[in-house]
Amino acid sequence: xxxxDIIIYIFFFIGVFFSLxxxxxxxxxxxxxxxxHAGTKCTTFGSIFLIGSVILIGFRSWYFGxxxxxxxxxxxxxxxIAILLxxxxxxxxxxxxxxxxxxxxxNAVVDDLKTKNKxxxxxxxxxxxxxxxx
Amino acid sequence: MISxxxxxxxxxxxxxxxxxALIRIVKGPTAPDRVVGLDTVNTIVISSMVLFGAAYNEVxxxxxxxxxxxxxxxxxxxxxxxxxxxxx
Numbered sequence: 645x646x647x648x649d650i651i652i653y654i655f656f657f658i659g660v661f662f663s664l665x666x667x668x669x670x671x672x673x674x675x676x677x678x679x680x681h682a683g684t685k686c687t688t689f690g691s692i693f694l695i696g697s698v699i700l701i702g703f704r705s706w707y708f709g710x711x712x713x714x715x716x717x718x719x720x721x722x723x724x725i726a727i728l729l730x731x732x733x734x735x736x737x738x739x740x741x742x743x744x745x746x747x748x749x750x751n752a753v754v755d756d757l758k759t760k761n762k763x764x765x766x767x768x769x770x771x772x773x774x775x776x777x778x
Numbered sequence: 779m780i781s782x783x784x785x786x787x788x789x790x791x792x793x794x795x796x797x798x799a800l801i802r803i804v805k806g807p808t809a810p811d812r813v814v815g816l817d818t819v820n821t822i823v824i825s826s827m828v829l830f831g832a833a834y835n836e837v838x839x840x841x842x843x844x845x846x847x848x849x850x851x852x853x854x855x856x857x858x859x860x861x862x863x864x865x866x
Contacts, residue, residue, distance in 0.1 A: 649779070649780060652780055653780075656784075656788050659788075659792070659825070660788055660791050660792055663792040663795045663822055663825075664791070664792070664794060664795050666795055666799075666818055666822075667794060667795030667796075667797070667798030667799055667818075668798065670798055670799050670802045670814070670815060670818060671798050671801060671802060676808065676810045676811055676814065679802070679811060679814050680814050683799070683814050683815070683817065683818040684814075684817060684818070684821075687795075687818055687821040687822060687825075688821065690792075690825070691821055691822075691824065691825040694788070694792075694825045694828070694829060695825060695828050697832075698828050698829060698831070698832040701780060701832050702832070712835060712837065715837045716831070716832065716837055716840070719831075719837055719840040719841060719844070720828055720831075720832075720840055722844055723824065723828055723840055723843045723844045723847060726844055726847040726848060726851075727821065727824060727825075727847055730847060730848065730850075730851035731817075731821060731851075733851070733855075734817055734851055734854040734855060734858070735817070737854065737855050737858035737859070738810060738813050738814060738817065738854065738858050740858070740862065741810065741813075741857075741858040741859070741861040741862040742808075742810035742861070744862045744863070745809075745810070745861050745862060745863060747808055747810055
Protein backbone atom coordinates (compact mmCIF):
# COMPACT_ATOMS: atom_id res chain seq x y z
CA UNK A 645 0.00 0.00 0.00
CA UNK A 646 1.62 3.21 -1.13
CA UNK A 647 1.26 6.66 0.38
CA UNK A 648 -1.34 7.83 -2.16
CA ASP A 649 -3.58 4.90 -1.26
CA ILE A 650 -3.50 5.98 2.38
CA ILE A 651 -4.38 9.55 1.37
CA ILE A 652 -7.29 8.25 -0.75
CA TYR A 653 -8.58 6.16 2.17
CA ILE A 654 -8.41 9.19 4.49
CA PHE A 655 -10.35 11.24 1.94
CA PHE A 656 -12.97 8.47 1.70
CA PHE A 657 -13.31 8.43 5.48
CA ILE A 658 -13.74 12.21 5.76
CA GLY A 659 -16.27 12.33 2.92
CA VAL A 660 -18.37 9.48 4.26
CA PHE A 661 -18.25 10.91 7.79
CA PHE A 662 -19.52 14.33 6.73
CA SER A 663 -22.19 12.90 4.42
CA LEU A 664 -23.55 10.82 7.30
CA UNK A 665 -23.41 13.90 9.55
CA UNK A 666 -25.59 15.71 7.01
CA UNK A 667 -28.20 12.95 7.18
CA UNK A 668 -28.19 12.82 10.97
CA UNK A 669 -28.43 16.61 11.16
CA UNK A 670 -31.41 16.59 8.79
CA UNK A 671 -33.18 14.14 11.08
CA UNK A 672 -32.29 15.68 14.45
CA UNK A 673 -32.40 19.48 14.07
CA UNK A 674 -35.63 21.27 15.03
CA UNK A 675 -35.91 23.95 12.39
CA UNK A 676 -35.69 24.72 8.66
CA UNK A 677 -32.66 26.99 9.03
CA UNK A 678 -30.64 24.62 11.21
CA UNK A 679 -31.52 21.73 8.91
CA UNK A 680 -30.32 23.82 5.98
CA HIS A 681 -27.09 24.46 7.87
CA ALA A 682 -26.55 20.72 8.35
CA GLY A 683 -27.79 19.50 4.99
CA THR A 684 -25.94 21.91 2.75
CA LYS A 685 -22.62 22.67 4.38
CA CYS A 686 -21.84 19.11 5.38
CA THR A 687 -22.68 17.66 1.96
CA THR A 688 -20.59 20.32 0.22
CA PHE A 689 -17.59 19.57 2.44
CA GLY A 690 -18.06 15.82 2.05
CA SER A 691 -18.37 16.12 -1.74
CA ILE A 692 -15.07 18.04 -1.87
CA PHE A 693 -13.31 15.09 -0.26
CA LEU A 694 -15.15 12.32 -2.16
CA ILE A 695 -14.52 13.95 -5.54
CA GLY A 696 -10.99 14.81 -4.42
CA SER A 697 -10.33 11.11 -3.89
CA VAL A 698 -11.56 10.42 -7.43
CA ILE A 699 -9.20 13.14 -8.69
CA LEU A 700 -6.32 11.41 -6.87
CA ILE A 701 -7.28 8.03 -8.40
CA GLY A 702 -7.27 9.66 -11.84
CA PHE A 703 -3.89 11.30 -11.18
CA ARG A 704 -2.39 7.95 -10.24
CA SER A 705 -3.62 6.16 -13.37
CA TRP A 706 -2.52 9.19 -15.43
CA TYR A 707 0.93 8.86 -13.90
CA PHE A 708 1.06 5.20 -14.93
CA GLY A 709 0.33 6.08 -18.55
CA UNK A 710 -3.42 5.73 -18.99
CA UNK A 711 -5.22 8.36 -21.07
CA UNK A 712 -8.48 7.63 -19.23
CA UNK A 713 -6.89 9.09 -16.10
CA UNK A 714 -6.51 12.59 -17.55
CA UNK A 715 -10.16 12.67 -18.68
CA UNK A 716 -11.21 11.44 -15.22
CA UNK A 717 -9.23 14.21 -13.50
CA UNK A 718 -10.43 17.08 -15.67
CA UNK A 719 -14.10 16.11 -15.69
CA UNK A 720 -14.09 15.50 -11.93
CA UNK A 721 -12.64 18.99 -11.39
CA UNK A 722 -15.43 20.45 -13.55
CA UNK A 723 -18.07 18.55 -11.52
CA UNK A 724 -16.48 19.77 -8.27
CA ILE A 725 -16.54 23.38 -9.48
CA ALA A 726 -20.21 22.97 -10.45
CA ILE A 727 -21.06 21.69 -6.95
CA LEU A 728 -19.03 24.41 -5.24
CA LEU A 729 -20.71 27.18 -7.23
CA UNK A 730 -24.31 25.97 -7.16
CA UNK A 731 -24.79 24.46 -3.70
CA UNK A 732 -24.39 27.56 -1.46
CA UNK A 733 -26.41 29.64 -3.93
CA UNK A 734 -29.29 27.18 -3.75
CA UNK A 735 -29.10 27.12 0.05
CA UNK A 736 -29.28 30.91 0.17
CA UNK A 737 -32.31 30.90 -2.14
CA UNK A 738 -34.09 28.28 0.02
CA UNK A 739 -33.39 30.24 3.22
CA UNK A 740 -34.69 33.47 1.71
CA UNK A 741 -37.81 31.73 0.40
CA UNK A 742 -38.45 30.10 3.79
CA UNK A 743 -38.14 33.43 5.60
CA UNK A 744 -40.38 35.26 3.15
CA UNK A 745 -43.01 32.50 3.17
CA UNK A 746 -43.37 33.02 6.93
CA UNK A 747 -41.47 30.13 8.55
CA UNK A 748 -40.25 31.31 11.96
CA UNK A 749 -37.07 29.99 13.61
CA UNK A 750 -37.76 27.83 16.69
CA ASN A 751 -36.97 29.60 20.01
CA ALA A 752 -36.36 32.89 18.20
CA VAL A 753 -37.06 35.96 20.30
CA VAL A 754 -36.07 38.79 17.98
CA ASP A 755 -36.27 38.67 14.19
CA ASP A 756 -33.78 41.27 13.05
CA LEU A 757 -34.48 40.81 9.35
CA LYS A 758 -38.18 41.57 9.73
CA THR A 759 -37.64 44.83 11.70
CA LYS A 760 -34.95 45.87 9.24
CA ASN A 761 -37.28 45.42 6.28
CA LYS A 762 -40.05 47.26 8.11
CA UNK A 763 -37.91 50.31 8.94
CA UNK A 764 -36.59 50.40 5.40
CA UNK A 765 -40.11 50.37 3.94
CA UNK A 766 -41.14 53.08 6.43
CA UNK A 767 -38.23 55.26 5.37
CA UNK A 768 -39.09 54.89 1.70
CA UNK A 769 -42.74 55.67 2.48
CA UNK A 770 -41.75 58.81 4.39
CA UNK A 771 -39.52 59.92 1.56
CA UNK A 772 -42.38 59.46 -0.89
CA UNK A 773 -44.69 61.51 1.32
CA UNK A 774 -42.22 64.36 1.67
CA UNK A 775 -41.61 64.27 -2.04
CA UNK A 776 -45.32 64.60 -2.71
CA UNK A 777 -45.62 67.52 -0.27
CA UNK A 778 -42.85 69.39 -2.00
CA MET B 779 -4.54 0.01 -5.61
CA ILE B 780 -8.06 0.98 -4.65
CA SER B 781 -10.32 -1.83 -5.79
CA UNK B 782 -13.73 -1.06 -7.23
CA UNK B 783 -15.37 -2.96 -4.36
CA UNK B 784 -14.02 -0.37 -1.90
CA UNK B 785 -15.60 2.47 -3.88
CA UNK B 786 -18.89 0.55 -4.04
CA UNK B 787 -18.81 0.11 -0.24
CA UNK B 788 -18.30 3.90 0.10
CA UNK B 789 -21.31 4.51 -2.16
CA UNK B 790 -23.38 2.09 -0.05
CA UNK B 791 -22.50 3.91 3.16
CA UNK B 792 -23.29 7.37 1.83
CA UNK B 793 -26.62 6.08 0.52
CA UNK B 794 -27.62 5.80 4.21
CA UNK B 795 -27.54 9.63 4.23
CA UNK B 796 -29.89 9.57 1.22
CA UNK B 797 -32.30 7.37 3.20
CA UNK B 798 -32.21 9.80 6.14
CA ALA B 799 -32.92 12.72 3.82
CA LEU B 800 -35.82 10.78 2.30
CA ILE B 801 -37.27 10.28 5.79
CA ARG B 802 -37.07 14.06 6.23
CA ILE B 803 -38.82 14.57 2.88
CA VAL B 804 -41.69 12.30 3.96
CA LYS B 805 -41.97 13.69 7.51
CA GLY B 806 -41.13 17.35 6.94
CA PRO B 807 -43.73 19.63 8.51
CA THR B 808 -43.35 22.52 6.07
CA ALA B 809 -42.54 22.77 2.37
CA PRO B 810 -39.03 24.34 2.81
CA ASP B 811 -38.05 21.27 4.91
CA ARG B 812 -38.81 19.05 1.94
CA VAL B 813 -36.83 21.29 -0.39
CA VAL B 814 -33.82 21.07 1.96
CA GLY B 815 -34.07 17.26 1.92
CA LEU B 816 -34.28 17.26 -1.87
CA ASP B 817 -31.19 19.46 -2.13
CA THR B 818 -29.23 17.10 0.13
CA VAL B 819 -30.30 14.07 -1.93
CA ASN B 820 -29.20 15.84 -5.11
CA THR B 821 -25.72 16.62 -3.78
CA ILE B 822 -25.11 13.08 -2.50
CA VAL B 823 -26.34 11.61 -5.80
CA ILE B 824 -23.87 13.82 -7.70
CA SER B 825 -20.90 12.71 -5.61
CA SER B 826 -21.95 9.05 -5.85
CA MET B 827 -22.21 9.40 -9.65
CA VAL B 828 -18.60 10.60 -9.73
CA LEU B 829 -17.60 7.66 -7.52
CA PHE B 830 -19.40 5.24 -9.86
CA GLY B 831 -17.43 6.71 -12.74
CA ALA B 832 -14.19 6.00 -10.88
CA ALA B 833 -15.33 2.49 -9.89
CA TYR B 834 -16.22 1.31 -13.40
CA ASN B 835 -13.71 3.47 -15.36
CA GLU B 836 -16.54 5.11 -17.30
CA VAL B 837 -16.01 8.84 -17.82
CA UNK B 838 -19.53 9.32 -19.22
CA UNK B 839 -20.96 8.97 -15.67
CA UNK B 840 -19.04 12.08 -14.60
CA UNK B 841 -20.43 14.05 -17.55
CA UNK B 842 -23.92 13.01 -16.46
CA UNK B 843 -23.05 14.22 -12.94
CA UNK B 844 -22.06 17.68 -14.25
CA UNK B 845 -25.35 18.07 -16.14
CA UNK B 846 -27.30 16.75 -13.14
CA UNK B 847 -25.63 19.31 -10.87
CA UNK B 848 -26.58 22.24 -13.06
CA UNK B 849 -30.16 21.01 -13.63
CA UNK B 850 -30.76 20.35 -9.92
CA UNK B 851 -29.48 23.86 -9.14
CA UNK B 852 -31.98 25.34 -11.59
CA UNK B 853 -34.82 23.25 -10.15
CA UNK B 854 -33.93 24.31 -6.60
CA UNK B 855 -33.93 27.97 -7.61
CA UNK B 856 -37.34 27.60 -9.27
CA UNK B 857 -38.88 25.82 -6.27
CA UNK B 858 -37.49 28.53 -3.97
CA UNK B 859 -38.93 31.24 -6.21
CA UNK B 860 -42.29 29.45 -6.18
CA UNK B 861 -42.30 29.16 -2.37
CA UNK B 862 -41.45 32.83 -2.05
CA UNK B 863 -44.63 33.81 -3.87
CA UNK B 864 -45.22 37.00 -5.79
CA UNK B 865 -44.43 37.69 -9.37
CA UNK B 866 -41.80 35.80 -11.35
